[in-house]
Every structure is written in C-alpha cells, then in structure tokens.
Amino acid sequence: MSVAASTASEVTLATIASGRTRDRDIKSLLFLGALWFSLFFGIMVLLALIIDTAIAGAPRLDGNLFTRFESTLFPERTGFKAGIVGSLWLMATTALLAIPLGIAAALHLEEFADGTRWYNKLIEVNLQNLAAVPSIIYGMLAGAIMSFLGFAFGGIVIGGAIALALLILPVVIITTREAVRAVPQDIRQASLALGATPWQTTWRQTLPSAVPGIATGTILGLSRAIGEAAPLILVGIATVRFLPTGLDSKVTALPIQIFNLSSNSQEAFQTAASAAIIVLLVMVLAMNAVAIIIRNKFQKSW
Amino acid sequence: EGGSGASGSVTVDGSSTVYPMSSAAAELLADENSDIEVSVGFAGTGGGFEKFCSGDTDISNASRPIKDEEATACTDAGIEYTELLVATDALTVVVHPDLAVDCLTTEQVVELFGPNSKVTKWSDLDPSFPDTKVAGFIPGTDSGTYDYMAADVVGDESETLREDFESSEDDNVLVQGVSGTEGAVGFFGYTYFEENADKVKALQIDDGQGCVAPSAETAQAGEYTPLARPLFIYVNNAKYNDNEAVKAYTDFYIENLAAIAKGAKYIPLNDEDYAETKTALEGLAG
Amino acid sequence: MEADGLNVFYGDFHAVHDVNLQFGKNEITAMIGPSGCGKSTVLRCLNRMNDLVAGARVEGSVLYHGQNIYEKKVDPIAVRTHIGMVFQKPNPFPKSIYDNIAYGPRVTGMKVDSMDDLVEEALRGAALWDEVKDKLKQSAYGLSGGQQQRLCIARTIATKPDVILMDEPCSALDPIATSKIEDLMMQLRDEYTIIVVTHNMQQAARVSDRTAFFTAKPDETTGNRTGLLVEFDRTKQLFSNPFDKRTEDYISGRFG
Amino acid sequence: MEADGLNVFYGDFHAVHDVNLQFGKNEITAMIGPSGCGKSTVLRCLNRMNDLVAGARVEGSVLYHGQNIYEKKVDPIAVRTHIGMVFQKPNPFPKSIYDNIAYGPRVTGMKVDSMDDLVEEALRGAALWDEVKDKLKQSAYGLSGGQQQRLCIARTIATKPDVILMDEPCSALDPIATSKIEDLMMQLRDEYTIIVVTHNMQQAARVSDRTAFFTAKPDETTGNRTGLLVEFDRTKQLFSNPFDKRTEDYISGRFG
Amino acid sequence: MSDALTSGPPPGAGLTAPDLSARSRPGEAVIKALLLLAAVLSIGITFGIVAAIIGPTIEFFQQVPVGQFFATKDIGSQDIRPAVVPLMMGTAITTAIALVVAVPFGLGAAMYLSEYASKRARKWLKPTVELLAGVPSVVYGFFAVYFVTQIVLQGWLGLEVSFFNSWSAGLVLGVMIIPTVASLAEDALSAVPQALRQGSFAMGANRMQTTLRVVFPAALSGIAAAVVLGLSRAVGETMIVTMAGGAAKNMSLDPGEGRQTMTAFIAQTAQGETPVGTPGYNMLFAVALLLFAITFVINAVSIAIVRRFRQAY
Numbered sequence A: 001m002s003v004a005a006s007t008a009s010e011v012t013l014a015t016i017a018s019g020r021t022r023d024r025d026i027k028s029l030l031f032l033g034a035l036w037f038s039l040f041f042g043i044m045v046l047l048a049l050i051i052d053t054a055i056a057g058a059p060r061l062d063g064n065l066f067t068r069f070e071s072t073l074f075p076e077r078t079g080f081k082a083g084i085v086g087s088l089w090l091m092a093t094t095a096l097l098a099i100p101l102g103i104a105a106a107l108h109l110e111e112f113a114d115g116t117r118w119y120n121k122l123i124e125v126n127l128q129n130l131a132a133v134p135s136i137i138y139g140m141l142a143g144a145i146m147s148f149l150g151f152a153f154g155g156i157v158i159g160g161a162i163a164l165a166l167l168i169l170p171v172v173i174i175t176t177r178e179a180v181r182a183v184p185q186d187i188r189q190a191s192l193a194l195g196a197t198p199w200q201t202t203w204r205q206t207l208p209s210a211v212p213g214i215a216t217g218t219i220l221g222l223s224r225a226i227g228e229a230a231p232l233i234l235v236g237i238a239t240v241r242f243l244p245t246g247l248d249s250k251v252t253a254l255p256i257q258i259f260n261l262s263s264n265s266q267e268a269f270q271t272a273a274s275a276a277i278i279v280l281l282v283m284v285l286a287m288n289a290v291a292i293i294i295r296n297k298f299q300k301s302w
Numbered sequence B: 001e002g003g004s005g006a007s008g009s010v011t012v013d014g015s016s017t018v019y020p021m022s023s024a025a026a027e028l029l030a031d032e033n034s035d036i037e038v039s040v041g042f043a044g045t046g047g048g049f050e051k052f053c054s055g056d057t058d059i060s061n062a063s064r065p066i067k068d069e070e071a072t073a074c075t076d077a078g079i080e081y082t083e084l085l086v087a088t089d090a091l092t093v094v095v096h097p098d099l100a101v102d103c104l105t106t107e108q109v110v111e112l113f114g115p116n117s118k119v120t121k122w123s124d125l126d127p128s129f130p131d132t133k134v135a136g137f138i139p140g141t142d143s144g145t146y147d148y149m150a151a152d153v154v155g156d157e158s159e160t161l162r163e164d165f166e167s168s169e170d171d172n173v174l175v176q177g178v179s180g181t182e183g184a185v186g187f188f189g190y191t192y193f194e195e196n197a198d199k200v201k202a203l204q205i206d207d208g209q210g211c212v213a214p215s216a217e218t219a220q221a222g223e224y225t226p227l228a229r230p231l232f233i234y235v236n237n238a239k240y241n242d243n244e245a246v247k248a249y250t251d252f253y254i255e256n257l258a259a260i261a262k263g264a265k266y267i268p269l270n271d272e273d274y275a276e277t278k279t280a281l282e283g284l285a286g
Numbered sequence C, D: 001m002e003a004d005g006l007n008v009f010y011g012d013f014h015a016v017h018d019v020n021l022q023f024g025k026n027e028i029t030a031m032i033g034p035s036g037c038g039k040s041t042v043l044r045c046l047n048r049m050n051d052l053v054a055g056a057r058v059e060g061s062v063l064y065h066g067q068n069i070y071e072k073k074v075d076p077i078a079v080r081t082h083i084g085m086v087f088q089k090p091n092p093f094p095k096s097i098y099d100n101i102a103y104g105p106r107v108t109g110m111k112v113d114s115m116d117d118l119v120e121e122a123l124r125g126a127a128l129w130d131e132v133k134d135k136l137k138q139s140a141y142g143l144s145g146g147q148q149q150r151l152c153i154a155r156t157i158a159t160k161p162d163v164i165l166m167d168e169p170c171s172a173l174d175p176i177a178t179s180k181i182e183d184l185m186m187q188l189r190d191e192y193t194i195i196v197v198t199h200n201m202q203q204a205a206r207v208s209d210r211t212a213f214f215t216a217k218p219d220e221t222t223g224n225r226t227g228l229l230v231e232f233d234r235t236k237q238l239f240s241n242p243f244d245k246r247t248e249d250y251i252s253g254r255f256g
Numbered sequence E: 001m002s003d004a005l006t007s008g009p010p011p012g013a014g015l016t017a018p019d020l021s022a023r024s025r026p027g028e029a030v031i032k033a034l035l036l037l038a039a040v041l042s043i044g045i046t047f048g049i050v051a052a053i054i055g056p057t058i059e060f061f062q063q064v065p066v067g068q069f070f071a072t073k074d075i076g077s078q079d080i081r082p083a084v085v086p087l088m089m090g091t092a093i094t095t096a097i098a099l100v101v102a103v104p105f106g107l108g109a110a111m112y113l114s115e116y117a118s119k120r121a122r123k124w125l126k127p128t129v130e131l132l133a134g135v136p137s138v139v140y141g142f143f144a145v146y147f148v149t150q151i152v153l154q155g156w157l158g159l160e161v162s163f164f165n166s167w168s169a170g171l172v173l174g175v176m177i178i179p180t181v182a183s184l185a186e187d188a189l190s191a192v193p194q195a196l197r198q199g200s201f202a203m204g205a206n207r208m209q210t211t212l213r214v215v216f217p218a219a220l221s222g223i224a225a226a227v228v229l230g231l232s233r234a235v236g237e238t239m240i241v242t243m244a245g246g247a248a249k250n251m252s253l254d255p256g257e258g259r260q261t262m263t264a265f266i267a268q269t270a271q272g273e274t275p276v277g278t279p280g281y282n283m284l285f286a287v288a289l290l291l292f293a294i295t296f297v298i299n300a301v302s303i304a305i306v307r308r309f310r311q312a313y
C-alpha cells in the first residue's frame, strides 16, 4: 500500500537502531548490580556463617557430642545430650500447646467470627501487635504464669514450653488463617447446601484443604521456637546435666547450652559450641526446607 | 560414701566463683551415681543466699561469709545451715596481655575501680604507664566478688565500684572482654585466670611489701593481700538429713575436696583447714 | 413451594423487592433476567443459603409444604437437606468421586443400608455412572467440567431432597456438556421439583415449564438497582406472548 | 508503518498467524474482531510491548520508517518513545497530573525548554487543559475515568511520538466520555498515526479510515484458536461491502 | 399478575410436610465456644503481659524516683543501678546500625525479586532470603563475636574496637532483619498493578526508571510498614546484642565501644537472678514495660501507615 511510511527520518532511525538499549545503559547496569548485591549479600553472610561454623566445629562432630552431658572439667568431651533431648521435649510440648490453640483461634476468626463485631476487630489488631512483641517479653509472661501456677523452681519443661508457645502462637494463627482463607468459598457452599452444619463443613472440608498451609506455618513457627534462647533465660532455664522425666522436671535447651558455652573463653569449649551450632542449624534448616517444599508442592491454585 | 544407692535431686546456686567446683563435684559424682540429679546455678553469692534462705535451694555457694542480714533472713525462715570452707581464692586483677603494666599498688587498685574514679587512661594512674584507654570488665553487683572488691578492698562507704565498666555475672564474659579489648582491665577468681592464662595477664599486687603475683602458694601463705579470700558452701541442715541425694552430694564433695579443687583448678585447702571442714561436716549429720 | 412477599436486603441495600412466586411440584421453573436483578439472591432464599452471607436480611416468607422456612423454630440445616442446590461453577470436593457422593448422607446422618448402592443410584440418577464406575476412588478433580457438574447433581440427589435449586448450572460448560445437563434436568423432573436460574433464554425455553422474568429498577434518589419480578407464567406463554413490555424487550434482545 | 508476516506465540500456543498490515500515516486504523482473536497481541507487537510478556515470541517483522523494529540492534525502549500506547483501563501513575505528563519527557531525557509549557501543550492536545489547569499538582486519581483516559493520552503525546496505539481506549468509559475520546482521536489524526483496537463496530465505523478484521480459527487437532487477519480495507468499503463472508457475518451481528 | 395458580398444580399438594423443626446441636455450640475462647485468649495474652509486668514496675517506682530511672547516669547506692537512658541509647545505636544494613539491602532484594527475577527464580530465592530470619539468634550472636568482631573488624579491617561493640551487634542484627524488610516490601511492590508498569514502559521508560519512579513510590506505604516492622524486630532482638554488644551502660556515641541495650539488660539481669523484690530486680520489669510500650507504639505506627496510605490504585 502506498500510504505506508515513506519519509523515514534520519534522526529517528539513529535513535531506535543505535545498537544500545537504555535497559543496559551504565546507570541501569549499576542499579541491577546493586540489586543483585543486595540479594546475595544476605545469602553470602549465611554461607560465611555456615562455613565458618562448620570449620570451627568439625573437630567436635563426634559421638560424645550427642551422648554425653556437659562437662566443665573436660572440654574435649563435653556433650549436648541434655540440650538436644531437652530441645526436643520443649518443642513437642510447645507444639501440643500452640498448634491446637492457634488453629482453634484461627478457625474462629476466619470461619465463625462476625468481623463487624468490636471484639473480633480487637482480636485482629491485637494479633498484629502480638506478632511484633519481643520474644523476651513472652519469657517474662511465661515466668509470671509459672509463679502464678505456683511452681517454685524455674527452668522446667512446662515453663519453657509456655514461653515458646506464646511466642509462636501469633505465627500459627496468622498462617492458619491465610491457609483457611485460601480455601475457596465454593467448597464451603457446596457442603452447606448438602445439609452439613458449619462445623462439619469446617472440620471435613475447610480444614483438610488447608492442612499444607497450616503445616508450613507451624513448622516455621516451631523452627523459630527451637532456636530461641531469650525467653528460656527469662523462665530460668540454664544448663543441667540430666534428661527431663516429665513436664515439671528441670531441662536445658540446645540454644541455652550454646549461649552458655559461647562465653567460655577456653577454645575447646568454643569448638564444642560450634559443633552444637551445626546441630542446631541442621535442625532449623531442615525444618525450613520441609516447610518450603510443602509450600511449593501443595500450593494449590484451585 | 559416694552414696551409690542414693537417688534424687540437689539444687545448688550462688557464687559464680565457686560454681566450677560445685559443678565439678556434680560431674564427678555423676560418674559414680547417675541417679542423682544435681543442678548448679551461678546467681552470685547474694542471689544464692536469697534463694537459700527462702528454702528454694539445698546448698548455696559463697565467695564471702554470709552477711548478718542474710543470716537473719535464714533464721526467720527457720532454715538452719552449716558453713563449709572448701577452697581459697586469689582475686586476680587481669589486663590485656599486650598492656605494658605489670604491678599495681593497693592504692592504685582503689583509684582504678573506686566509684569516683577519674582514670580513663592508664597514664592517669601512673605517668610511666602507657597512654592507652582503660576499658573495664568487672563482675556484676550480685556477685560476692564485686562485694569483696567494693567493701573489703576499695572500702568506699557506698560499697560500690565505678559504673562505666562492663559487668557480668559470668566470669567467662569478663575473660573474653579483657582478652579481646586493648587496654582492658578486669578482676575475677583465680581459677578463671589460670584457665585463661594464655589470654590475659595477671597483675602483681603491692600491698606495701613489694609486688606479689597471685598463686596457690602466695594465697595459702597469706602473702597475697588484700585480695586472697576464702570460698564456702552453705548446706541446709534439714535438707542434708532428709534428702539422701543432698547428703550423698555433700559427702562426696568434701570427701574428694582436694581432687575437685585440683580438677577445677582451685587452690586446695591446707591440711589444717581441711580438717576443720571435715569436722564441720560431721557436725551436720545430726 | 412458594415465595410470599420476599424482600431481601444486603445491609442497607434493597436487593430484591416483594417477590411472589409459586413453584409447581415436579416442574422445572426457570428464572431469567438481566445481570444483577436478583435471580441468584431469590434462589438462595429458597434454601436459606442467604443465612451465610454476612449482612443479608430476608423479609417475607418462603413456604415449603405449607411451612414457612424462615420461622424461628425451623432448622436451616434441615431445610438444606430437603432443598438441594447446584452452583454455577462445578464445585466438587477435593476428594474421591465416591466420597463426594457419600459426603451428604454421612454428614446428615442418613440411615443407609449400603453406601455403595446409594452412590451407584445417585450416579445413575445423574447419568454419570457409566463414565465413572471404574474410577470411583479417584479424585473428582480428574473429571471434565461437565462431568464435575453432573457429579455435583449426583451429590445433591444422594441426600434425597425433593427440590433442587440450580444457579446457572451450565454457564461454565461447553455446548455438549450443556445439552447433557439439560437432558438430565428433564429426566429429573419426574422425581424432583427443579428451580433453575439461567442467562440463556433458549435454555429456559427448552427445558422449563414455567418462567419467571426479573428485572432491576434503579431507585430515583440513590440510583441503587432493586430487583423485582416482572412476569411469571407458563414458559410457552411467556415467550410467545409476553404480557409485559419489558419482558418482550428482553426476550427479543433489545436490552440486558 | 507496516507489519510483515507477523506470527506470535505464547509458549507453544500459536496466537496470531501471518498478519500483513500497512498503516497509513496520519490515518486512524481500527482493528476489530471477536474476543481472543489476537487484536491486542498484534497491537502490542507494534511497539514491542510483547517483550515484557514472559513466554511471548514474535516472528516476522514490523517496519517503522522502513526499519524492522525487531532487528537486534534496535532498542525496544527507544521504539516505545516513538510509538506510544494507551490502554483499555486508564492507568495514570499515582502522582500529580503534572508529574504524570512530565514523566515521559523526564525518563527519556527529552530536551525541553520549559516543562510547564510542554505539560500545557500536551494537556491542550488531549482536550483536558481547561478541566485540570487549576489542579495540576493534585493527584491524577482524583479525575474521572474519562479524564484519566485523556490524561493517559496527554501523557503519551507529551513524549512526541508519531504513532499512537490504543487498546480499546473507551471500553471502560461511559458514553459521554467515549464520545469525547472519539472527538479527540479525530483531532489527533492531523498529527499522529493512530492504530486502535475496538470491540465496538460503530466506533470503528465512526472514527477510522481503515479497518482490519481479525478472527480466530480453531486448530483441527489441538483446538487451539489462532488469530488471523481476514480483511483489511478502507472502513467505508469494509462495512458497506465486505469482501469476505466472515466479515459480513460479524458486522451484521451473526457471530462473535 | 400471573395465572400460575390456575394453570399449575397446587404446590406441594398431597405430601406430608417434612420435619424441619430446629434441633439442638450441643456439640456444635460447645465447639464454637471453644474456638471463641481460643481467640479471646490472644487478648488475654496481651493483658497477661501488661499485668505480669506492671506490678513489679509499680513497686520499682516506689523504690526509685522516676527521675532516677530516666537519668543518664546511675545515681543510687549499693545494688541499685536505675538509669535507663544509657540502655535506650544502646538500643538506639544498635538499631540504627541494623537499619543502615537492613533497609538498603532489604529493599534492594525486594526490588530484585519483584521487578527483575523470573517467577521460577523468585519461588526459590525468596525462601532462601527468608532463611536468614530462620537462623537462631544465638547462632548469630556467636557469629558476631567470633567472626564479625574478631576476624572481620579486628582482623581484616584492623579496627580498634572493643571486644564487645555495637558495630558487630548492629551489623549482624541488620543481616537478621533483612528478610523481614525484604519480604514485606516485596509483597508491597508485587501488589502494584501491572497496568502501571505497562504504562511506564509504553512511555519509553526503562526497567530501572519504572522500578524507581513508578513502582517504588506506588508501594511506598507498604515499604514504610516493612521498614517499621524491621525496626521493631531490631529493638526487640535479645541474644545478638547480649552476646556481642556487651553490658556497659555507655552514653558515648562510638559504635566501637560496647553498650548494653534494653533487651540485653533484661536477659543479663534475669540470668544473674537478682534477688526478687529488690529494686535491681524490679527494674527488669520497668525496662520490660518500656520496651513493650516502645514496640507497641512502633507497631501501631506501622499499622496506621498502612491504613492511612493504602493505595486504591
């Protein structure tokens, strides 16, 4: 067709076909470089941390690490049996306290609460605030609860677990709500239209569909709990040289043992602490990895 | 003896200076009898007595004798106790190993740590000392060590030390601080120094008789003044008699006192003092 | 079944104004009208699904076997077991085909001799048995859209309702699946009273016995559009000889 | 400006098949056709906006002043400063009216004597000056939909392009705003080459000089619907006397 | 208006009405009550925190005048060291250093993830960055002391910093909160509608200009909330500052020196197990209440920012 362009302007062609794109001009490249660096700075620090700890702790990654109690006399065979077992106790107890409570609260807010009521609004705002409360404050609260309940001694399993459960409760509630909210309304309506009660609908349809999301959230919450030391200090958890036998027995935790050893100036103890950090990191990173895999695998698009 | 049949739990708290000994005692006992669960804390001498006199703990570690008001608190709560001397300590003033200072007079110690100290550089203390900034790492106010330095050495009526120094109940933190900071000074029990002799340097103290280095010998011989001091454990009489674990632990502790002190790198008692301690222990079993 | 002076509000918004309708037993009643005129709203009133919408409020009554289902002593959950519902988008549960069907009888505590028989009967009733009988234990999500919609119908009839409400049951389906569902509706008419909302006038004309035409009238002051019933008659009559001008305009494609 | 043997793929999906089009300078070319036939896709090829769609791949060439804009040495960003684009939904930036207009000249590093003058000129060009001259510093979000769309046009002409692409620029607007935009388009024709996608045949007939009619043909095996150009002619000719049966069916409302 | 009744069969004729009467479902009610209880408990926690802290705090202020609490230097005797201002200084300095690290790196990472990374890359990169927040804080504390202070600051950089110092604590704290800032900021950036980006590209802007001039400002309220949340994390973090920041009440501004933060004070004092009831012990609660109030206010600010400036697009 003759109407097609015939007056090609030289200027125009020069600018569009310069062989350079402004997406790769020097400023853009510097900017992209800065973004890259931002992203990888954190990852590099993480790597440095892992490598440094692995090198420092390698000599002590032996059986004693897992089978022996702490020794102040013989640093080369000090062990973390009490801390590892104690942390597992604390975690299991924390899970028992926080998960049912968190899921119940989330279900109320998401499925049964009338969001226009003032008390439900209050609960919402309050949850946002709780998520930002420093962990050490939860430790103080747990300490107060323990003395209120009349436990003379600090440092016992249930005290630590209460502190950790309080700490992760907001996380569990928030992630559970997100998971429940992601379940499409369709499914609930279908169930209700068949004559199921609201609770039957929640229990048999909504909750099962939300399990992967809830699992991701609780695993992340528990992985945070297992690494916490500050709230445990506040409930009096220190080092002990025996295993807990019940909820009211004295206990120690891996992060507490690490904290106590880290201040010991003898190198052999620091080596042991590094080895214990490796154990703790493996636990935490494994939990995170499981959570990420669940999230990426079960993320439904409906 | 070792109480091989006994089981139960023992709660020990108090002086962080004595902690390594009591902890070593627990550790060695565990090799013989793993049914006894001993938990040892380090709340500091004052904090320890607080718990001890409210009946929360069975044994209290102390790096000074019990104070009158503490004794009253115990008596008011109906708690009878026995004091057992377990070792001697030489309170050691340490500095960063590169610091070119080797000896302080008692007066200089007072000037350095006193509540109104104006010493910010070593040269403020003595013009011949280097021009390095002073950084301090001292025990927390709840420790017997702090009390001892404040009341018995510095002797200011407020019974406090200067406040701009780092403080911690955990002597290991002090070792770290002193060894990691140029121009740093601190003080703590002799053991912590001995364990870390490669990281920090102990100063000699001149109490008018010339510079004396802290050591087992000088402490035992009474030459290391005014910083040598006795270390104790206080045992709750009733708990000792009612709780077989407490008895087993205490007996084991005193029985093996020399070995424990050696293991924990303390200055053991001389024979005379040890005999006195054994007598006191026998008096306990009433 | 009958709606009497039905008014529905969403908060302050008057969505449906004074609707009176009588649904014939074992008949298919179609509800048509432009978007937003309140067809779905009226339908949801008929089995109290509107109870679940926050802020929705219903005035007037819905009589079912002479009983006003909005009376206080009536249990909305029981209402829904008698008056089933099929939705616009097929919404099977993320479970096996078998469990989808068995869900209703299980949650309502229905006494069943053999669940297997009940499942087969329901699937046969929804003309789906032959297509799925070999994969009852497989996930319902593996079915095509049309099969999923028939599964939803099967699931509904498994609870043995006597009225089935359908809200645009074919609008998410292709023509072949649509015609299967239409056939199925005509079969089901022998046993069930069916009330269906549709956008598709041809569909209304093809399958229904009676048709209700709704439209929405904007409020003069607020401009809010409130839905109302314009005309309700035998389908043949309404399409061939509408009584109201608006109906005529709508079915001749002049608006909506 | 001209498209030569244009084929577009989204991943494996062949969205547009072999389109050849010549756009007249200082003319308005309309692209019409049923939904999904690839009109927007073709339009986006003309200023390389498709580069930003993950998985999109373009074959063939688009000549602009004789230069193939898909050649390697061509900077797509520079292309876009010469060939502007207006979208279906008005998308002003969350900035002031003034900054919306000034954005293009600023980012492209245009030499301007007075930004104020440029802003005024662009707003006058988009017939918006009188309505907004007193609130240039206010957020663009305070404008009505039609004003926002004219702002988007003003923003585009501020960078002094010579081609303006418009993808259903009126479909989110009410009739009054629509007619304002249509007037504006006819004014702009004096200075710019305009290519507009529209669903509204009346609009195409009213404003355009030439019209391209697209449709989509399902693949026999996969059922994927690939878009193709059916007919391209002077608008009067195409609407009064279509050459192709499919065009005739479409413009007479028989399908789509 | 209709002839339905005359031309159709009477509705529902000849059938006995089914039983629709309301039945009581006690189980259902109990469960709902339990769920409500669980939700209400979250409010109970807040009240519990305040209640647990307030009693000893009141006692503290009976023992120590408010003026001494808000003093820059301890004026007291024996074991009362009531000045809180040096602790607040410590918190302020470490937090400032942490933000100097976390804000640019966090926002940079967020912009990369949201504007540059492919969908697939983002799916794995984002959790990897989030791992940084999953590393236990004792581990960071250990790393701060033995790697950052000893190897990096004193070794490689040859700085004359104290063994305990704010540089090390603040830097590592900053790394720890990078993901908090990055994750929330990324959400905010991703929520900016695609139409705005298209608009910008169509004007001839390049990706950097689009990111910085259109997307970033549009997401500003969310980004501000992300930074504020990072701030609140930094203020509340305990172990890193306890292990690496030292225990001195220090009013100097030199980050090379050590100083105690409010959280470190709480942890260290609690560990020392100061005798219950003494002013030294009660001060723990006064400081905790102050800390709680500060984080509460910070968080309220962040919620308000989001509410107030939420873009309507």
Ligand SMILES: Nc1ncnc2c1ncn2[C@@H]1O[C@H](COP(=O)(O)OP(=O)(O)OP(=O)(O)O)[C@@H](O)[C@H]1O
Binding pocket: C010, C013, C015, C034, C035, C036, C037, C038, C039, C040, C041, C042, C053, C199, C225, C227
């Ligand atoms: N949950 C709700 N809250 C508030 N308003 C609603 C709600 N559901 C529907 N509406 C409003 O009520 C009116 C009627 O809606 P309804 O869905 O019943 O219309 P409809 O005729 O089914 O339309 P369509 O054909 O599009 O499905 C509409 O104006 C709608 O916006």
Ligand SMILES: Nc1ncnc2c1ncn2[C@@H]1O[C@H](COP(=O)(O)OP(=O)(O)OP(=O)(O)O)[C@@H](O)[C@H]1O
Binding pocket: D010, D013, D015, D034, D035, D036, D037, D038, D039, D040, D041, D042, D053, D199, D225, D227
């Ligand atoms: N980003 C994309 N990824 C994959 N497929 C796409 C994408 N964008 C469009 N398509 C597909 O390409 C085909 C043509 O789409 P296009 O948007 O160009 O159609 P259209 O003619 O503009 O339709 P409409 O009139 O609805 O806007 C459609 O089948 C569409 O689904």
Ligand SMILES: [Mg+2]
Binding pocket: C039, C040, C041, C167
């Ligand atoms: Mg509807």
Ligand SMILES: [Mg+2]
Binding pocket: D039, D040, D041, D167, D197
């Ligand atoms: Mg389009």
Ligand SMILES: O=P([O-])([O-])[O-]
Binding pocket: B014, B015, B016, B017, B018, B043, B044, B045, B046, B062, B063, B139, B142, B143, B144, B145, B146
């Ligand atoms: O812990 P102290 O020995 O110093 O009381």
